[in-house]
Amino acid sequence: MAIGGDVLLEVSGVWKSFEGHPVLRGLDMHVTAHQVTALIGASGSGKSTLLRCINALIPVDAGDIVLDGSIAITAIDADIDQIRRTVGIVFQSFNLFPHMSVLDNIALAPRKVLGQTRDQATDSALQLLDRFGLRSKSGEYPDRLSGGQAQRVAIMRALAMQPQLMLFDEITSALDPLLVDEVLDVVRELKQSGLTIVMATHEMQFASEVADQVCFVREGIVWERGAPQDLFMSPQREETQQFLARMHR
């Protein structure tokens, strides 16, 4: 490992095909605790599929994903519920529950999965809303929120489960450019607080600012990886150079 610290997530030789079309082709990746890993790469390169495999939302075809040295996410008899309690994920399209208020969106899983009382869950949810400046929206329904607010609520909903690892799947891609910053600010704050984050993103500027490690995913494998200054300033492989050139044009 080039980057020091404890390895929280170890992905080795992961394969995943959809209808005979391989999306992940033996992908390897290590994620160090309390660091931010940015996954960059073209659409369809396998970033989202990888994140969904890590959250056990889709089963892998081959390979291992091990969390915290002991939890085998890819084992046939894995405790899926425990994995999902430990690993949070936020999607590009928010996926808030439209029939629940902001507060209930955040408090549902802590109550039903962690067994918190309604008061406990409400208190923690309100603390999160305070921390990210959305207290005034606690009683609103998702259709009354802007995209940026909705995505921040989605992040809080995942945070309420106090995950050890947080996955962000292109969380700013569906947003109006003016709203991107308010969501990225949340990610900055989470990095400060020491949360381990893996994020698929097209925001190169942001990736170079917050990431400790950047992985360029291409054709289902990590094509090149490195610290952001190395990977962005002096990419070693031709395909990485071409991708970055296209992103910066």
Place this chain on the structure above:
Amino acid sequence: MAFLAPPPGSEIPFADPRRVRALQKRARRNALTGVGSLLAFVAIIAVVLTHTPGWPVVQDTFFNAQQFTSTFPDLLSAFMLNVQIFITAEPLILILGLAVAMGRTLHAPIFLPIRVVCMVYVDVFRGVPTILVIFLLGFGVPALRLQGVPNGAVFWGTAALVLSYGAYVAEVFRAGIASVHPSQTMASRSLGLSAWQTNRYVVLPQAVRNVLPPLLNDFISLQKDTALVAVLGPVEVLRQAQIDSSSSFNYTPYVGAAIIFIALTIPMTRLADWVQTRSNRQRRQQAVN
């Protein structure tokens, strides 16, 4: 200018009064034309109908005022039995339909029997005409002379309606469950909620809201089908109309029964329309976000 426009950029909404007046005038004219045309149409139909050679016979057979006033009170009180059947059946249908729809979503291997039973139930009762189910249960079960089982025609007629409509309503609920986007399930599961919890807290509440209009439709249909129980003998409104009509050889009682059904279903259809429009509007709003 006879009016003063506010300065550009003003907070107060502003419309040109001349424009507003012209639009109002046009709206009044349109309303008058519509009403006038409708009245003329009704008048023409009425004149043509009443001047047809056969009209007096038709009027006497179907719209006999004296027959109507003498039979209508009996019809109304007989209709209370339809209302009773309907009010008993409706909640039972909802419970049965929801249970069956949920049963079909259980995918754990241990629940295979439940899934199979639900599937067979829906296939059978959606395929068999309601009136056949009523005959089967209403005449068949009492013929078995089982101990401790009610033999009443109303009981078995209602049971048949519940079984028949339960299958339809189960399919309506199933369509509702399918109408909730898979990303909702994914989001819920990703938070660690179990399949059951996901159904209970995320999918079903949205599904029920989505299928409210078709559910109301099925209940309008059920209101009418309470008349099918007449084949078993109990004197509900259709049976009563039949009795009245056969004693006088006049069909006005049937028309009276029809009027009673219409009086009940029209408010229900309007309610269903209103719910439909409202849920369309909500969905459009959600689509914007």
